[in-house]
Amino acid sequence: MATTAKKLESLSNRYYNEGLEKAGVRDMTGAVESLRQSIKLNKNNIDARNLLGLVYYEIGDVVPALSEWVISKNLRPEDNIADTYMDMVRNNPTAFETAGSIIKKFNIALNYCHQDSLDLAVIQLKKVLSMKPGFIKAHLLLALIYLNNGNYDRAKVEAQKALKLDTGSVLAKRYLKEADSMLLPGESGKLVSDVAASESEDVIRYKSGNETIIQPVKKSAIARSNSIWGILLGIVLGVAVASFLILPQRIQSVNTSNQEKIAKISEESDSKSAQIVIYEQQIQNLQEEVDKLGAQVTDYEGVDSTSAAMNSLMSAVNIYMEEPSNVEGIAQALEKLDLDAISADVSPEFTSLYDFLMTKVGSQLAASYYKTGYDAYKTEDYETAISNLSKAYQYDNTDVNILYNLGNAYYGNGDTDKAKETYDAVINNFPDTKSAQAAETKLAEINNSND
């Protein structure tokens, strides 16, 4: 029996050593198993029991820890380190109460999970972990909730924390594997969980409340220059993309827009051209109408001049009938009568009446105009002389003196062409007269002066 007891004691010590080694590398799950084996083999293995209590306390199980220490104390009342552990708890009632509060909150969170109130459970668990960051069960439960909610990156972070606290935690390993399998490489999960878990010097981590703040470390000038090169490369790539992808489309859209505008303007231009053709046609029609109306107006004016001539003739005839000697009045009445203008329009009756009046008073009228014209010629008033002598010749074309003096008046006025024409008329109409000889002389004189 003694040998068996020795063997059991030896076996217990072996498990204790194993537990101690596992606890040394924070394999808490393995340590608990080994130490429990140890005290099952030898309940008096005080070291194993005290270490088991310490491991329980470390992972957040305060009550089992106290239980092991109390039993240990009972088994060995003297020289027991369990006293120290219990005194540590006893002398710090606040920490003891806090531990009780943490346990209560964890149980409430677990209860929320069973009631499917996962948001409330997460809040409770975050409170628990803010009070005791080493509470492994809280990390694991939080990781499980995150996995269930699809927050794989957060689940990974919590699983990694749990694994860091207890390297032998099978649950933590499973949850981490699950989270990793759900996160695609390069997704945000890597950014949050890997950065949080890594010991990289690129980040500064600190706690604010129950949140872990991760911020990048200020980089050196070289690192910054790399960033600047990165930015420049980004700008170049951006410009290239704009040039090769965006700009051609933009140009094409602008061209399309311009072509549409040109087509629209062309249509408007065609429409206006058509309108211009219509307006030109209207102008032409209106011009033709104006010409037609102008012709009608001319006709009416001819009628008016004919009418005025008739009135003049009637007035002259009337004066003659009332007072045949009133040559001056008759001349005044016939003043406005222009035979050249009305010659084509007058009726035979008008011509007959005019000829009749001329036979009666023509010579008297001619004599009156001749006298006035000749007097003007003498005083070198050639304009008046030409006017009156022309009238005189109109009323009496048989008097060579009238025509010759008219030629002289033209000559005196400097109108040599008219003078030559008149002198030719004298020579042709009245040959063998002194006036014709004189006219020839005058013509020779004019011709000589021209040479």
Next chain:
Amino acid sequence: MLNFEEELKKFRPSLEIEDAEEIIYNQDIDDMSDVLVKLLKEAKKESDSGSSRL
């Protein structure tokens, strides 16, 4: 894919401080030696009762 309900069953409520006394009293602290002693006692009792019958 994890089954949340199944996984949740693996989490047991932590023992609260108020329950500590009861837990300590009810804890079975027998070790292998105690078990062996009980076995020997039972074996002896059985052998004693067998010899008395004879």
